[in-house]
Amino acid sequence: MGKVLMKGNEVIAEAAVHAGCKYFFGYPITPQSELVAYMARRLPEVGGLFLQAESEVAAINMVYGAAGTGVRVMTSSSSPGFSLKQEGISYLVGAELPALIVNVVRGGPGLGNIQPAQSDYFQVTKGGGHGDYHTPVLAPSTLQEIIDLTEAAFDIADQYRTPVILLGDGMLGQMMEPVEFKELSEREPVQKEWATTGTRGDGKPRIISSLELNADALEKKNELLQKKFAMIKQNEVRYETFEIEDADYIVTAYGTAARIAMNAINKARKDGLKIGMIRPITLWPFPEQPFIETRDRVKGYLSVEMSAGQMVEDVRLAVEGRAPVSFFGRTGGVVPTQEEIYDQIVKLAGGVEV
Amino acid sequence: MTMKTVFEKTSGLTENQTHYCPGCTHGIIHRMVGEVLEEMGILEDTVGVASVGCSVLSYEYFNCDMTQAAHGRAPAVATGIKRVLPDRFVFTYQGDGDLASIGIAEAVHAAARGENITVIFVNNAIYGMTGGQMAPTTLIGQKTATTPFGRNASIQGLPIRVSEMLSTLDGTAYIERVSTHDVPNIIKAKKAIRKAFETQKQGLGFSMVEVLSSCPTNWGLDPNESLDWIKDNMVPAYPLGVYKEVPKGADR
Numbered sequence: 157m158g159k160v161l162m163k164g165n166e167v168i169a170e171a172a173v174h175a176g177c178k179y180f181f182g183y184p185i186t187p188q189s190e191l192v193a194y195m196a197r198r199l200p201e202v203g204g205l206f207l208q209a210e211s212e213v214a215a216i217n218m219v220y221g222a223a224g225t226g227v228r229v230m231t232s233s234s235s236p237g238f239s240l241k242q243e244g245i246s247y248l249v250g251a252e253l254p255a256l257i258v259n260v261v262r263g264g265p266g267l268g269n270i271q272p273a274q275s276d277y278f279q280v281t282k283g284g285g286h287g288d289y290h291t292p293v294l295a296p297s298t299l300q301e302i303i304d305l306t307e308a309a310f311d312i313a314d315q316y317r318t319p320v321i322l323l324g325d326g327m328l329g330q331m332m333e334p335v336e337f338k339e340l341s342e343r344e345p346v347q348k349e350w351a352t353t354g355t356r357g358d359g360k361p362r363i364i365s366s367l368e369l370n371a372d373a374l375e376k377k378n379e380l381l382q383k384k385f386a387m388i389k390q391n392e393v394r395y396e397t398f399e400i401e402d403a404d405y406i407v408t409a410y411g412t413a414a415r416i417a418m419n420a421i422n423k424a425r426k427d428g429l430k431i432g433m434i435r436p437i438t439l440w441p442f443p444e445q446p447f448i449e450t451r452d453r454v455k456g457y458l459s460v461e462m463s464a465g466q467m468v469e470d471v472r473l474a475v476e477g478r479a480p481v482s483f484f485g486r487t488g489g490v491v492p493t494q495e496e497i498y499d500q501i502v503k504l505a506g507g508v509e510v
Numbered sequence: 511m512t513m514k515t516v517f518e519k520t521s522g523l524t525e526n527q528t529h530y531c532p533g534c535t536h537g538i539i540h541r542m543v544g545e546v547l548e549e550m551g552i553l554e555d556t557v558g559v560a561s562v563g564c565s566v567l568s569y570e571y572f573n574c575d576m577t578q579a580a581h582g583r584a585p586a587v588a589t590g591i592k593r594v595l596p597d598r599f600v601f602t603y604q605g606d607g608d609l610a611s612i613g614i615a616e617a618v619h620a621a622a623r624g625e626n627i628t629v630i631f632v633n634n635a636i637y638g639m640t641g642g643q644m645a646p647t648t649l650i651g652q653k654t655a656t657t658p659f660g661r662n663a664s665i666q667g668l669p670i671r672v673s674e675m676l677s678t679l680d681g682t683a684y685i686e687r688v689s690t691h692d693v694p695n696i697i698k699a700k701k702a703i704r705k706a707f708e709t710q711k712q713g714l715g716f717s718m719v720e721v722l723s724s725c726p727t728n729w730g731l732d733p734n735e736s737l738d739w740i741k742d743n744m745v746p747a748y749p750l751g752v753y754k755e756v757p758k759g760a761d762r
Binding site: 223 | 524553555559560566567570579587619
């Protein structure tokens with residue numbers, strides 16, 4: 157197909173279409189509105205449907221209804237809107253329905269601003285809504301990676317019957333890069349025997365529900381959900397490492413922060429510092445393994461985030477106190493610069509020889 | 511000697527025993543919906559959406575595919591289903607707390623969009639499942655757990671007349687309010703439910719039947735008194751009748 161120059165939000169939308177998603181229910185919010193607008197234009201072209209809901213709450217519940225019929229369906233939002241979707245996400249998990257939910261994160265708390273941030277990490281990785289649950293979270297750092305991860309997100313959703321979150325930020329949503337899509341092919345829809353489409357001679361009616369009034373039965377259901385989460389933890393961890401083999405210090409960052417940190421690391425390497433990088437691609441399940449493998453031989457880790465320090469908690473859990481873990485972050489929609497991160501690396505390494 | 515069957519259980523309902531309180535008219539309303547689905551021959555093409563409240567378990571009772579929705583969100587869930595499966599019949603079964611309070615936005619906007627779904631709106635002027643608190647439809651002066659001195663308009667505001675309100679929207683195709691307090695009204699109610707599903711069949715848009723219903727437990731009345739209370743107190747506040755009817759073949 158060749159490369160095309162596209163905006164991040166539109167790449168997510170087109171990637172979803174390529175992954176066989178034909179149904180989108182959403183509500184406009186900056187900085188992800190281009191995604192909604194793109195779907196409004198694009199989905200009718202592939203025989204799909206775009207519907208602008210009256211609110212984020214309604215949108216996620218429309219997704220719930222559509223997901224129950226067995227189709228690939230998605231919604232997208234940004235932080236304040238994503239908070240409103242938490243009710244529906246908890247129900248999707250409880251009723252075991254697959255769907256893709258995109259969160260293009262902006263500065264908070266509250267209305268915050270419309271600048272890029274990573275301050276929804278806790279919300280997306282620790283459940284977010286009520287009840288004991290996790291949702292898989294995929295965090296691309298380039299627009300090309302968005303294409304692969306959007307498709308992977310739908311596959312994971314279908315395989316495990318779970319909502320999956322694709323986590324971006326305002327920078328990824330708004331930036332433009334050349335990307336290449338594979339040819340759009342007609343995908344065979346995944347057969348979903350549990351879908352409520354009218355019994356049509358199938359016999360016994362099917363029920364989609366997250367309600368279980370009996371405590372013992374609900375505990376059993378929770379145990380099954382936890383088993384599913386354990387399977388996802390075992391099978392779906394994704395991450396990328398860069399020169400961690402000889403590293404004295406390892407920087408860890410995801411998404412936009414990882415891109416900028418990478419430039420700082422390259423500069424530090426040129427200056428003779430042995431710095432590596434661990435880039436989590438799945439934020440839940442969190443990639444503990446590269447930390448376990450390195451924690452007894454490195455001098456320390458630096459978590460770089462566009463937040464006040466959220467992922468750093470998972471890094472500390474993975475490191476288990478065997479090496480110092482430090483943190484650098486900017487908040488409120490401020491994007492850390494390459495120079496700032498470089499300075500932090502140099503400080504951590506005790507300076508560079510000049 | 512062979513006997514002729516003159517009356518039997520509708521196939522529109524499952525064999526499950528319902529959990530409703532004695533004297534509650536949910537059972538009658540369930541039965542009417544089940545009979546209509548059976549008589550129209552559309553049980554196998556129907557997906558129902560259960561709400562939250564007393565009817566939360568209705569997915570156990572209707573003999574068709576069912577989805578359980580969050581508090582008030584049934585019209586949004588139904589929208590999602592119907593937009594994917596426009597040739598299936600989709601209905602929601604919601605109480606007054608669910609539809610008129612927490613889910614009023616979803617109900618208004620599904621109606622405004624003219625979603626081709628059917629809403630069965632059961633109005634008993636009180637929250638049943640949660641223990642008899644005030645609903646948006648609680649009458650002025652009515653005592654509930656959260657209006658222990660009677661609903662006072664200056665404090666708790668005035669009741670919402672949902673049928674009247676939704677019938678002002680261009681997207682609604684058929685809206686009727688019926689009651690369950692005696693047999694003639696129950697017969698009318700079933701006709702209205704049938705008409706609502708026929709409206710959906712014709713693709714005319716949003717249809718809703720508001721059914722005045724009893725709550726002996728939370729009203730503190732016996733079943734017969736409850737039926738009288740519907741007739742004497744609810745019907746005057748919520749007049750029965752057709753509020754909206756778009757003619758068949760209307761340009762929608």
